[in-house]
Amino acid sequence: EDQVTQSPEALRLQEGESSSLNCSYTVSGLRGLFWYRQDPGKGPEFLFTLYSAGEEKEKERLKATLTKKESFLHITAPKPEDSATYLCAVQGHTGGFKTIFGAGTRLFVKA
Amino acid sequence: NAGVTQTPKFRVLKTGQSMTLLCAQDMNHEYMYWYRQDPGMGLRLIHYSVGEGTTAKGEVPDGYNVSRLKKQNFLLGLESAAPSQTSVYFCASRPGTGNGYTFGSGTRLTVV
Numbered sequence: 704e705d706q707v708t709q710s711p712e713a714l715r716l717q718e719g720e721s722s723s724l725n726c727s728y729t730v731s732g733l734r735g736l737f738w739y740r741q742d743p744g745k746g747p748e749f750l751f752t753l754y755s756a757g758e759e760k761e762k763e764r765l766k767a768t769l770t771k772k773e774s775f776l777h778i779t780a781p782k783p784e785d786s787a788t789y790l791c792a793v794q795g796h797t798g799g800f801k802t803i804f805g806a807g808t809r810l811f812v813k814a
Numbered sequence: 815n816a817g818v819t820q821t822p823k824f825r826v827l828k829t830g831q832s833m834t835l836l837c838a839q840d841m842n843h844e845y846m847y848w849y850r851q852d853p854g855m856g857l858r859l860i861h862y863s864v865g866e867g868t869t870a871k872g873e874v875p876d877g878y879n880v881s882r883l884k885k886q887n888f889l890l891g892l893e894s895a896a897p898s899q900t901s902v903y904f905c906a907s908r909p910g911t912g913n914g915y916t917f918g919s920g921t922r923l924t925v926v
Contacts, residue, residue: 707856735912746818746904746917747857754912790857794912801872802915804849804857 705730709805724776724808726791739790781812820918827895835890837905846888850901895925
C-alpha cells in the first residue's frame with residue numbers, strides 16, 4: 704500500500720535559520736513526488752514535481768531533493784513569509800494513478 | 815484568473831440535509847478530484863474523474879456522490895449529511911497523470 708510520512712509535524716525557526724523537512728514514502732513504482740505549500744484557509748499551492756532519484760528542483764529559498772525512499776525540502780535562510788504547511792504527496796503506477804498525501808509539516812518562521 | 819473555483823465557500827447543514835458542492839475549472843484539464851482535509855489526517859480522496867462522463871471512487875467515498883456531465887465541472891453531492899462529514903473540501907484538477915494539482919480555495923462544511 705502506498706504511504707507517505709512527513710516529519711517533523713511542526714518546525715519553528717528563526718529568520719535566516721536554514722533547515723530541512725522530510726518526506727518518507729513507499730510506493731509501487733514512483734510516477735511522481737509532489738511538494739505543495741498551504742497557507743491557512745487556502746488550498747494547497749503546487750511547488751515541485753520530482754520524478755526520479757537524484758533529481759533536484761529549486762524555487763527561491765526552497766530546494767527539493769529525491770532518493771528512492773525519501774524526499775527533502777530544504778529551506779535556506781527562511782523569512783516569516785515562508786511560514787505555512789508544506790505537504791508531500793506521491794503517485795504510483797498502480798491504484799489508478801491516485802495521489803497519496805502526507806499529513807504535512809507546519810513551519811513557523813519568527814522574525 | 816485561470817484556475818479552480820469552488821462554491822460555496824462556507825456552509826452549515828443540519829444532519830440529514832442534502833447539498834451539492836460545485837467545482838469549475840477553466841484550464842481544460844482532463845482529471846478532476848474531490849478531497850477532504852481533516853486535522854492531522856492529511857488530504858483524503860473522495861471521488862475522482864479522468865474525463866467528461868467518467869467518475870471513480872477514491873479512498874473515502876461512502877456518503878458522497880459525484881457527477882461530471884461537462885468537462886469543466888465536477889459536482890460533489892451529500893445525500894444525507896452526517897456530523898462525520900464536517901470537514902474542509904477541496905477540488906483539484908490536472909491535465910494528466912504525473913502533473914501537479916491545481917486546487918480550489920476550499921469549502922468549509924459543518925454538519926450539526
